[in-house]
Each structure stands twice: as structure tokens, then as C-alpha cells.
Amino acid sequence: MENLSDTAAGWGERRDSALLTDYYEITMLYGFWKYGRHEQQACFEYFFRSLPPHNGFALSAGLEQFLDFLRHFAFNPSDLAYLGQQGFEPEFLEYLAHFKPDFDLWAVPEGSVVFPNEPLIRVEGPLGFLQLLETILLNSLNYPTLVATKAARVCYAAEGDPVMEFGLRRAQGPDGGLSGARAAIIGGCVGTSNVLAGKLYGAKILGTHAHSWVMSFESETEAFRAYAKAFPNNITLLVDTYDPVNSGIPNAITVFRELRAQGLNPRGSIRLDSGDLAKLSKEAWRLFREAGFENPSIVASNELDEDLIADLKRQGAKINSWGVGTNLITSRDYPALGGVYKLVAIHEAGGWEPRIKISGNITKITDPGRKRIIRYYDHENHPLADLLYLEGEPVQQGRVKAYDRENLQKEITFRADHYTELSQKMAEGGKFTVAPVSLPELQARAQANLTCFPDEYRRLRYPQTYDVFLSPEAARVKHTLLEANGFYRTEAAGKEE
Ligand SMILES: Nc1ncnc2c1ncn2[C@@H]1O[C@H](COP(=O)(O)OP(=O)(O)OP(=O)(O)O)[C@@H](O)[C@H]1O
Ligand SMILES: O=P(O)(O)OC[C@H]1O[C@H](OP(=O)(O)OP(=O)(O)O)[C@H](O)[C@@H]1O
Numbered sequence: 321m322e323n324l325s326d327t328a329a330g331w332g333e334r335r336d337s338a339l340l341t342d343y344y345e346i347t348m349l350y351g352f353w354k355y356g357r358h359e360q361q362a363c364f365e366y367f368f369r370s371l372p373p374h375n376g377f378a379l380s381a382g383l384e385q386f387l388d389f390l391r392h393f394a395f396n397p398s399d400l401a402y403l404g405q406q407g408f409e410p411e412f413l414e415y416l417a418h419f420k421p422d423f424d425l426w427a428v429p430e431g432s433v434v435f436p437n438e439p440l441i442r443v444e445g446p447l448g449f450l451q452l453l454e455t456i457l458l459n460s461l462n463y464p465t466l467v468a469t470k471a472a473r474v475c476y477a478a479e480g481d482p483v484m485e486f487g488l489r490r491a492q493g494p495d496g497g498l499s500g501a502r503a504a505i506i507g508g509c510v511g512t513s514n515v516l517a518g519k520l521y522g523a524k525i526l527g528t529h530a531h532s533w534v535m536s537f538e539s540e541t542e543a544f545r546a547y548a549k550a551f552p553n554n555i556t557l558l559v560d561t562y563d564p565v566n567s568g569i570p571n572a573i574t575v576f577r578e579l580r581a582q583g584l585n586p587r588g589s590i591r592l593d594s595g596d597l598a599k600l601s602k603e604a605w606r607l608f609r610e611a612g613f614e615n616p617s618i619v620a621s622n623e624l625d626e627d628l629i630a631d632l633k634r635q636g637a638k639i640n641s642w643g644v645g646t647n648l649i650t651s652r653d654y655p656a657l658g659g660v661y662k663l664v665a666i667h668e669a670g671g672w673e674p675r676i677k678i679s680g681n682i683t684k685i686t687d688p689g690r691k692r693i694i695r696y697y698d699h700e701n702h703p704l705a706d707l708l709y710l711e712g713e714p715v716q717q718g719r720v721k722a723y724d725r726e727n728l729q730k731e732i733t734f735r736a737d738h739y740t741e742l743s744q745k746m747a748e749g750g751k752f753t754v755a756p757v758s759l760p761e762l763q764a765r766a767q768a769n770l771t772c773f774p775d776e777y778r779r780l781r782y783p784q785t786y787d788v789f790l791s792p793e794a795a796r797v798k799h800t801l802l803e804a805n806g807f808y809r810t811e812a813a814g815k816e817e
């Protein structure tokens with residue numbers, strides 16, 4: 321197996337990633353090619369239908385990984401040989417060998433606050449190629465968006481205290497550990513314990529030490545002293561291997577005092593990883609202050625999540641730094657974002673024709689047409705609502721008329737001060753028109769976007785629902801297609817005579 325490369329996103333450069341797809345994408349591509357339909361222009365959009373429970377928003381992430389995949393997309397000779405063994409004919413393999421991706425792409429930048437049913441990516445190009453993109457696009461976006469969203473909640477609960485991402489050891493495989501760490505940083509974590517994520521993405525690497533370090537020495541003090549000698553300027557001592565109050569904390573204080581006696585100026589930093597974190601942190605705070613350490617750093621870890629952190633805050637815990645692993649990187653309470661990729665328009669002789677997917681479940685009926693997302697704000701720059709406009713439709717200003725996605729009869733009007741467009745054009749004719757953005761910039765962007773939203777959308781329980789509406793033209797087209805597909809027709813009751 322090849323190693324991950326050391327470029328910004330890494331795994332996109334694997335030479336066999338064109339096969340990282342579901343088999344049916346390739347059989348459909350074959351079918352389109354066989355019937356000469358593969359070059360027909362189509363438009364697909366990526367969106368998710370619902371937020372994780374209790375979430376008022378999501379934070380987009382993973383786009384760079386998808387773009388990296390696209391930048392390197394190619395079928396290599398061994399991929400083609402493998403597909404040949406599966407029975408695909410040589411002419412098809414020849415077509416794949418010279419596959420030149422040609423597409424236009426619009427996307428909401430990473431680190432944006434987004435909501436259900438918004439087209440986070442819109443891609444236009446040959447039907448065959450766009451179909452092939454479905455699986456890898458969903459795979460690239462769904463998980464990072466979930467983890468970035470979770471991280472934003474965890475950091476919100478921590479009220480500005482630094483949160484370190486500690487999840488690699490319990491992540492879903494090496495790639496979960498990597499893309500999860502990247503997403504956690506976008507969501508607000510100050511750094512990660514994942515060293516490769518530091519190298520690949522420029523994430524800050526951070527850490528303390530394990531219980532095994534202490535257990536490997538004859539005494540706890542000896543262990544602390546040895547660690548302090550190796551890293552005199554920056555240590556956090558893990559104090560719960562034996563007995564935090566009677567042993568770990570006093571021994572850590574002894575070692576920090578020794579550093580002081582050597583002329584150093586340690587803040588005094590410990591990690592608590594078990595027991596009653598509120599009670600122990602208060603006790604540690606008191607003992608450090610009595611020993612003349614005015615502002616000790618008290619790190620907590622142990623199966624933390626946003627609810628537990630909020631609860632510890634409520635209890636007045638004297639914790640000022642958090643290490644969060646498993647629950648964040650696995651998004652344990654909601655392990656998959658159900659993002660989907662749907663055909664919304666197809667280019668026929670007369671131009672673009674919108675397409676709709678009908679469902680008995682009204683929330684699953686798609687919004688037809690090639691769309692843009694417009695976010696409206698009030699005069700204090702607080703977002704009011706997002707509207708999905710059709711491409712080419714004029715954007716309303718001032719008094720805005722909008723329609724409920726599921727009940728098109730319902731018209732909503734509101735007054736807006738200004739608006740922004742969320743999606744940006746990122747590729748034209750298969751060529752990328754934007755450069756990758758650094759991880760610190762993505763984190764800063766996410767923070768700025770999040771703080772635009774008032775607390776009621778961000779609180780951890782029963783957040784206010786943010787509205788996503790259809791524009792007048794998007795609603796009209798949806799209504800027309802629903803009508804054409806018999807959606808409003810009701811079956812006559814009773815039997816025919
Ligand atoms: N004050 C507190 N309020 C609420 N939850 C807490 C508090 N202190 C700790 N917890 C959480 O309770 C859970 C259980 O922690 P606890 O230390 O009892 O078990 P443990 O991990 O098995 O400990 P040990 O390693 O000593 O066996 C953890 O998720 C921990 O973060
Ligand atoms: O609880 P999480 O949120 O997943 O955070 C990471 C956990 O991983 C480590 O424990 P582990 O028992 O693996 O190793 P240790 O000996 O260093 O404690 C660490 O001490 C945390 O408890």
C-alpha cells in the first residue's frame with residue numbers, strides 16, 4: 321500500500337483514488353458511455369437534509385479534500401487492468417484512460433455556517449463524470465462537516481478555553497483520525513495530538529504525557545522530575561495515576577517549585593483524567609494558589625463532550641483547558657451526516673431543464689434547478705434567513721418575498737438590510753480558480769461566521785431554527801414540476817361503476 325503523500329490534503333494524491341467509489345457509479349458511467357449519453361451536460365448538488373439532534377447549525381468542512389481528489393483525478397494502468405478483469409470492454413477502458421475531467425464547480429467555502437437543504441456544492445459538466453463523483457464527494461464532505469460541527473459545539477461549551485483534539489487512538493481508522501483532526505481544528509480546537517495532521521495540514525501539535533510514564537518510574541515525583549528535566553519550559557503533569565489529592569497534585573507542586581528554584585517561571589500545569597473533575601480541579605486550584613502559583617493551568621480529559629463540559633462549567637470547575645478525544649472524533653452521539661448528491665438539471669437542446677425527485681416523504685422532495693444561496697442580514701449584520709435562488713434570477717433587496725420549501729403556498733416576506741452570496745465559483749472547465757486556504761485561516765473564518773449568529777442559534781439545547789426558503793422563481797419551478805408529475809392530483813375515492 322502506498323503511503324499518504326505529504327501535500328496539504330494528502331490522500332487525494334493516492335494514485336488509485338479513482339476507484340474509491342461505489343461500483344454502481346462505474347456501471348452507470350459505463351451505461352452512459354455505451355448509450356452515448358456520457359457527455360450530456362448535467363448539474364448535481366450536494367446538500368444534507370437534517371442537522372444532528374439539538375444542533376442549530378452545521379459548519380462546512382472537507383471541501384479541500386474533495387478538491388484535492390479532483391485535482392489528481394485519473395485512472396492509472398493498474399486501475400484499468402482491474403476494471404478489465406471485472407469484464408469492462410477495452411474501448412471503455414480506453415475512454416477511461418483518457419478521461420479529462422471538465423466541469424464547473426461552485427461551493428460554500430469551508431468554515432461556513434450552513435443549514436439543511438442548502439446546495440453546499442454545485443457541479444456542472446458531463447453526466448458520466450459527475451455521476452462518478454457522487455461517492456467520493458459525499459465521503460469527502462459528510463464526515464468532516466459532522467466533526468467540524470461537533471467541535472464548534474464543544475468549543476462553544478468551553479466558553480473560549482482552549483480545546484485540544486485527542487481522538488486519533490479511537491478514531492475510525494487512520495483517515496478518520498486525519499480528516500477528523502483537520503475538521504476539529506476548523507471547528508475551533510487549538511491543536512491536535514495527531515502529529516501527522518500537524519505535518520500535513522499545519523495544525524498545531526499539543527500534548528501532555530500518559531499514565532505509563534508515571535508507572536514506569538519508581539515514584540511519581542521521580543517521573544515528574546524526569547519529565548520536567550526533559551521539557552523544562554513547557555510541561556503538563558498528569559496527576560491522577562495514583563491519588564490526585566494526596567499524591568499527584570502535591571508532587572507536581574514540588575516539581576514546579578524545584579523549577580522555580582532553578583530560576584524558571586513555570587505556570588504550573590496539570591492534567592486530570594479521572595474522578596470528579598469539578599471537585600478535583602477546585603482542590604488543585606486551591607493547592608496551587610496556596611503554593612504561590614497564581615494562575616495554574618488545569619487540563620481535564622476523560623470522555624468529555626459538549627454537554628459534560630457545559631455541566632462542569634455549571635459546577636464551577638476550575639478547569640481552563642480541555643482534551644477531547646473519542647466523543648468528538650467519532651461524533652459519538654450522531655455518527656453520520658446524511659448528505660446527498662442529487663441531479664437538479666440536465667442540458668437539453670433548448671437549454672437547462674430542471675429535474676425533481678418526488679417522494680412520499682415531503683421533506684425528501686428535491687428542489688429542482690441550478691441554485692445559489694443568498695444570506696440576508698439585518699442592519700446589525702445578524703443573519704435573517706437564507707434563500708435558494710435559481711441561477712440567473714435577480715436577487716431581491718429590501719423587502720424580500722420567499723416560499724416555504726415544503727409548503728409552496730406559504731409565502732413569507734421580510735425586510736433585509738443587505739445580503740451575501742454563500743457559494744463561490746471554484747473551478748471552470750476543470751481548472752481551479754481558487755488556491756487552497758490555510759488551516760488557521762479556515763479556523764478564523766469559521767469563528768467569524770459563527771459569531772455572526774446570535775446565541776439562540778448556537779445554544780446546546782433547543783436552538784432556534786434558522787430558515788432556508790425558496791426564492792419566488794425556485795418555488796414556481798418546483799410547483800410546476802410537482803404539478804407535471806401529478807403531485808397535486810388526488811385519486812378519486814370509491815370504485816368505478
Ligand atoms: N463533576 C463531574 N460531573 C459530571 N461528570 C463528571 C464529573 N467528573 C467526571 N465526570 C465524568 O464522568 C465520567 C466517569 O468518570 P470516572 O472518573 O468516574 O470514571 P473512570 O473514567 O472509569 O475513572 P477511573 O479512570 O478512575 O476508573 C467521565 O466521562 C468523566 O468525564
Ligand atoms: O477520553 P477521550 O475523550 O477519548 O480522551 C482521550 C483519552 O485517551 C487517553 O486515555 P488512555 O487510557 O488511552 O491513555 P492514558 O494511559 O494516557 O490515559 C487520555 O488519558 C484520555 O483519557
Ligand SMILES: O=C(O)c1cccnc1
Pocket residue numbers: 486487513526527528529530591621643645
Ligand atoms: O497528550 C495527551 O495528553 C493525550 C493525547 C492523546 C490522548 N490522550 C491524551
